Amino acid sequence: GAVVSQHPSWVICKSGTSVKIECRSLDFQATTMFWYRQFPKQSLMLMATSNEGSKATYEQGVEKDKFLINHASLTLSTLTVTSAHPEDSSFYICSARDWGAATSAFFGQGTRLTVV
Amino acid sequence: SQKIEQNSEALNIQEGKTATLTCNYTNYSPAYLQWYRQDPGRGPVFLLLIRENEKEKRKERLKVTFDTTLKQSLFHITASQPADSATYLCALHPSGSARQLTFGSGTQLTVLP
Numbered sequence: 001g002a003v004v005s006q007h008p009s010w011v012i013c014k015s016g017t018s019v020k021i022e023c024r025s026l027d028f029q030a031t032t033m034f035w036y037r038q039f040p041k042q043s044l045m046l047m048a049t050s051n052e053g054s055k056a057t058y059e060q061g062v063e064k065d066k067f068l069i070n071h072a073s074l075t076l077s078t079l080t081v082t083s084a085h086p087e088d089s090s091f092y093i094c095s096a097r098d099w100g101a102a103t104s105a106f107f108g109q110g111t112r113l114t115v116v
Numbered sequence: 117s118q119k120i121e122q123n124s125e126a127l128n129i130q131e132g133k134t135a136t137l138t139c140n141y142t143n144y145s146p147a148y149l150q151w152y153r154q155d156p157g158r159g160p161v162f163l164l165l166i167r168e169n170e171k172e173k174r175k176e177r178l179k180v181t182f183d184t185t186l187k188q189s190l191f192h193i194t195a196s197q198p199a200d201s202a203t204y205l206c207a208l209h210p211s212g213s214a215r216q217l218t219f220g221s222g223t224q225l226t227v228l229p
Contacts, residue, residue, distance in 0.1 A: 006159070034216055041125075043205070043221040044160070093159045095217075104150060105207075105217055107159035 002028045004096050006108025013084055013115055021079045021111045023094030029074035030096035034105070035067075038091045050077040084115040118143040120220040122206060128226045129196055137191040137223045139206035144218075146208040149182055151191050154203045154222065163204075164191075196227045 003026040013019050023033055031052045036044040048069050049057040056069035066088075068080040077096075081088055093110040121140045129135050139149070148167045152160035166173045166182045166189070173180045179192040193200050203224045207217040 004159075041221075041224075043120075044219045046216050046218070049216060091157075095159070104162040104165050106162065107152075110157065110159045112157065 002026075002096070002106045004030075004094065004106045004108045006094050006111055008111060009109055010112040011114070013113070015085055015115055016083055018080055018082045019084055019113060021081075021092055021094070021113075023077045023079070023096070023108050025075045025096045025106075028096075030077075031074060033071060033077040033094055033096045035069060035077075035079050036093045036095065038093060038110075044093060047079075052077075081113065084113070086115045089113055089115045118218070120144070120206065120208060120218060122204075122220040122223045124223045125221070126224045126226070128228060131196060131198060131227050131229050133196055135193040135196050135200070135225055135227070137204050137206075137225065139189040139191065139220055141187050141208055144187070144208055144210060146184075146210055148209050149180075149189050150207045150209070150217065151178075151180055151189075152205045152207060152219075154205055156203075160205055193225075196225075198227045198229050201226045 005024045007022045033050040035047045037047050038044045046059050047062045050069045050071040052071045052074050058064045071077040091110050091112050094108045095105045097105050119142045123138050150165045151163045154160045164173055164180045166180050177194045181190045203222040205222045206220045
């Protein structure tokens with residue numbers, strides 16, 4: 001199946017700093033990528049839909065100025081958590097879909113963010 | 117409101133038995149339903165997809181059923197193994213142009229040796 005690479009797999013940052021997470025589709029072009037957040041023992045919650053070459057679409061309750069998304073190419077989307085606070089600590093996961101091949105989604109490995 | 121329920125937060129079964137996980141949904145008209153496996157600290161991995169006009173899908177030891185009247189999907193793992201221990205998520209893709217998946221909260225399966 002298609003491969004989605006997410007980096008870093010874990011990061012610890014100080015409160016008030018910004019953290020960038022990268023999501024790459026390695027063997028297909030992804031015009032749309034999705035960013036999720038997951039708390040322990042909970043479901044994946046969609047944060048935003050990242051569209052190549054245009055602005056991301058954010059879900060209700062997600063602060064667009066806090067979670068900056070850039071999808072500058074067909075294989076790369078980035079999520080930047082700005083001015084991070086301890087409550088932003090979570091597991092962030094990206095996914096992409098190879099629309100030319102199938103309708104299943106392929107997920108990155110996830111990024112464990114800890115804000116101290 | 118729309119809701120997806122996986123009605124067992126945790127399920128323990130003995131090795132060799134068949135594990136059956138349930139996914140119920142309300143106020144959805146899904147075009148298709150998917151099942152994913154998620155290991156701790158990892159992203160979900162796609163397992164099976166079943167469309168609204170399909171009743172059953174199989175892949176090796178896995179079987180998924182989809183009953184749009186009952187608004188329910190069952191996920192079976194036959195001849196279960198300890199390596200099958202993981203959290204299993206169901207996800208719905210609604211009809212229409214929306215592309216995103218909506219996930220249930222998952223069922224943590226433990227297969228005991």
